[in-house]
């Protein structure tokens with residue numbers, strides 16, 4: 001019987017088995033950020049051990065960093081200490097560190113791919129659940145806790161039980177105005193927040209094959225929101241072209257990568273089949289990412305919507321999402337903070353102005369994305385539209401810095417989580433694609449982006 | 457390891473780690489003192505007043521070491537701070553129908569026992585706890601049993617033998633991996649040829 005891409009990568013990384021179903025798995029690449037690592041470095045010091053392979057670690061500051069006047073000292077002393085600790089820890093243990101102001105700084109899941117560090121066939125971890133993003137390159141990439149961060153620093157390995165495999169195949173074609181964010185919101189609303197728990201997902205079928213690498217990253221990013229350990233996409237010419245455009249790769253390696261794809265006769269523990277034609281632009285209505293609904297439907301038609309969530313969101317089941325008045329739009333995060341996302345937004349808003357009732361924050365995912373956006377004059381389009389174009393970081397995705405949505409305010413956000421208080425205490429979040437966020441910024445209401453798009 | 461304790465019923469599905477410990481409390485660089493902010497936004501009203509209707513604030517639940525959770529407990533962010541907050545608060549075991557994967561691993565690594573039981577059993581334990589706050593439940597890790605003689609419940613739970621051994625003998629997985637370093641280094645030198 002054939003093997004899946006997941007199985008091939010996993011098997012190639014087993015150092016040894018410690019017990020039935022429990023493997024010591026070698027980790028090729030470890031990404032590190034300031035929030036989930038300080039206690040792990042302390043652990044190393046307490047044990048008196050060095051980092052085993054510092055060259056396999058890359059660190060950046062993203063969660064705490066200000067997105068305005070970034071080079072000034074951070075006002076919050078706790079954030080400042082956390083950021084400074086990472087710098088010192090990286091120096092002490094010899095790890096590449098891209099801190100505030102560094103030309104390579106950015107959200108950890110944005111910089112890994114754009115620097116050519118993320119490569120097919122790898123095992124990749126980070127103390128961050130959205131590490132699944134890197135699966136777009138045909139990798140086994142997943143989030144870990146701080147104890148495991150310490151283990152990877154100390155031994156470049158983890159003791160893991162092998163997840164089950166799930167194939168999510170979306171056949172056919174996407175309709176007009178439907179983007180990859182809509183696809184993943186649709187999948188999650190079908191499966192629920194725990195539909196893929198214990199599983200590693202492979203996204204297969206024409207819809208994913210037709211996507212750009214950036215669109216695939218948006219898909220894989222949100223795998224965790226349906227409970228999956230991670231998600232990945234097969235390796236094709238797009239994958240290889242992306243990586244070779246960032247860094248030099250020899251032919252032998254490329255041949256190896258191609259051999260990793262799922263064999264035709266491979267079996268998955270679970271298979272889900274969906275049709276691209278069934279997917280419409282979507283927004284969430286509740287306080288979990290599985291509460292998506294398409295435009296024109298009643299809020300009460302959304303899947304997995306609880307009374308508690310409705311109450312928090314101040315929505316009524318008989319209302320439609322269309323035309324709900326909003327206060328904020330956040331465009332950014334590791335889900336949709338890449339240059340392609342900014343281009344899509346700029347394209348829609350060019351020559352238009354934001355509605356008076358909204359504040360719009362565009363936060364690029366990295367310094368590189370920001371520089372590129374400026375080079376393409378996207379910043380001017382944003383400023384003319386009345387948007388704020390900020391400096392890179394996680395920002396209002398989790399509101400650990402000053403970028404907080406005020407209590408009770410409604411925000412259309414391109415990030416990945418709409419949990420209670422995620423964007424600030426009492427903040428109400430509606431997850432959406434960059435297109436929907438852009439359209440909503442212009443009208444000041446939750447808006448189907450197709451009204452702004454030209455069908456031909 | 458035997459835990460014999462009263463319980464805290466929290467029958468809410470999909471409790472994410474942002475609720476267990478909100479992001480603004482993740483700024484420390486040590487592991488201490490997170491318990492006071494456990495379920496912060498549910499536990500306190502504006503201005504630090506304890507929310508009287510939240511179960512953690514009920515006087516009769518103060519010394520409980522077992523949390524009876526809903527389905528998919530600990531989903532969302534990988535922050536181990538959630539497990540640190542739960543352990544620091546004094547909870548030693550959580551019973552739910554299912555845990556999110558990363559949280560489950562974090563719980564083990566902090567000596568918290570995540571127990572998965574079938575829904576009917578979680579539901580009846582939760583109802584019994586709501587009816588009688590003084591109800592005690594016994595968890596016997598060695599025998600892998602959740603017992604309440606009062607309710608006539610004696611349910612088995614699964615745990616990987618390696619995890620069980622780690623919890624009972626206090627085996628430190630990190631030390632285990634550090635001991636494997638020579639083998640891991642040898643593996644790495646082969647590995648670099650391809651990846």
Ligand code: SF4
Pocket residue numbers: 062063107108109128130333334335393394397398415416
């Ligand atoms: S952008 Fe949001 S989801 Fe992504 S790493 Fe930062 S905080 Fe996490």
